[in-house]
Amino acid sequence: MNLTLEHVTGGYGSRTVVDDVSFTLHPGEVVCLLGANGCGKTTLFKMILCLLRPRLGCVSLGDEKIADWSRSRLARSFGYVPQMHIPPFAFEVREIVLMARAAHLAPFASPGKEDRRIADEALDYLGILHLASARYTEISGGERQLVLIARALAQQAQWLILDEPAANLDLGNQIKVFRAIGELAKTGLGVLMTTHVPDHAFMYASRVVLMSEGRVLALDTPAKALTEAMLLKAYGVPFSVVEIGAQQGIKSGIRIVVPNQL
């Protein structure tokens, strides 16, 4: 089902952080949300996830407005991957992933065999099943990030909303995670994620939402949205977009962004 934002406006108190944002995303897409710090990416996420009520406008899934959906219905529709943090209690990795099943279980129930199978499958999908019994507080930051993505998968939602999924990952794990996200999109999941690296958008996004000061600056394919002019507007620093020619082992036509001045 399409995710539609219509004139979404909101913020904290009297301060407007997101101003009149409208777009429609389709299942199967990988959409990257880019923009400078404080441009409203996180606030927009909060309004999509109904953590913050928009002052104006609405978010809908299909034809239905989601503003009054129950938390469990929302969680069955949106799997959210937050930026990783460390909880005060040393849960096992599998216990963390099983929390995704809360939206599928009755209030007094706890996860059963089938839920554990789903959790292990999600861990296996990301190649971290061997961490299932490790303590979440004792694994590396990158591994924790992968666990949170596994948890979002175990939520079995139609949409994945990821807040900088690559922020704590090494180069290899970044590629693994983006590939996994791409594969998931091919199975029909919709993906919306923030990133600070335009290269990631060039490599893995089907579309890009570029934000600046709470407004949408561009919404298009990466090649059309992330032009040098747009990047200057969004980040206030001149960049060049360089196309890498076909070399051995590299797909031709990959673009990367480099700063004009070092």
Next chain:
Amino acid sequence: MATVHNPDKTMDYRKPHRLQSGKTLALLSLLLVVVALGSSAIGSYPISPHDWWSVLSAHSTGGTAEIVLLQIRLPRLFACILVGSGLALAGASYQGLFNNPMVSPDILGASAGAGLGAALGILMGLDFVAIQALSFTGGLVAVLLAWALASGLCRRGDPVLMLVLVGILIGSMFTALISLTKYIADPLNKLPAITFWLLGSFASITPKDIWFAGIPIAAGCIPLLLLRWRLNVLCMGEQEARTLGMNTRAMRFTVIVCATLITAASVSICGMVGWIGLVVPHLARMVVGPNHKYLLPAAAIMGGCFLLLVDDVARTAGALEIPVGILTALIGAPFFLFLLMRERRHKS
């Protein structure tokens, strides 16, 4: 993509499994039975196995042993188990709810409110049942006040932080009111009564008290036990728990109502017995891990054991009975320090 690297690592990370956690709980229950039976035997009037047998075999002799066992010893043991289990369970739930291992069940002012209720009851010269009822009500009122104020103040921002801050304020305000009550109480009979009552003791427990406190404590414990797995999700923090499908406000309200029923009922029959709700959950976490599915039952069982043992000391250590509240603080504080040091050593 779906490859598992380092399959041999699997064994290194094996931690107590589900079944083992179940077994641990069974062993702990057995321990509770043993401690309870042992506690029933010792005291100023020792009960021999033979006395137990004559009571159990229903040959009512009306002897001293039977009266001591049925009218004094057993009600007291039951009260210890009820209060110890209840407070530990409430403490473990609060530590999950507030996402903070330093929280105890009186964080929102339940104990201070119940203490004030009892102090006022004694000051007004009410009879014992009325004092208990007033104490119970006082605990509920304090927490309701904290909840209402926090909800009113917190339109945005972190509702949990606001609740804790308001709770601490209410608690200290009620504590000041207790002091005021003591100050104006008759220093010859009422002041000692209030002071002794606030110290906490199981010395005057009657079978009737078991019913009075047992019903609210059970009413608080059962929903907490039913909802216990969901407390795990709350440990991820307010916003994340909501994105995982939790109605955090409803959950918070339920947990607070249940824990307050337990705490207020406990204080109303035995006064302020501190530290159990803070220390025992830590002890339980060391045994079964942080998963609330096992943590809550383990904390409840261990809380019962802990208070039985402390009350055994209170009854038998001196010629004069020591108020149990003093002992839980004397034992609890150093014990907590020991746990913290152990945890730190474990980490490094």
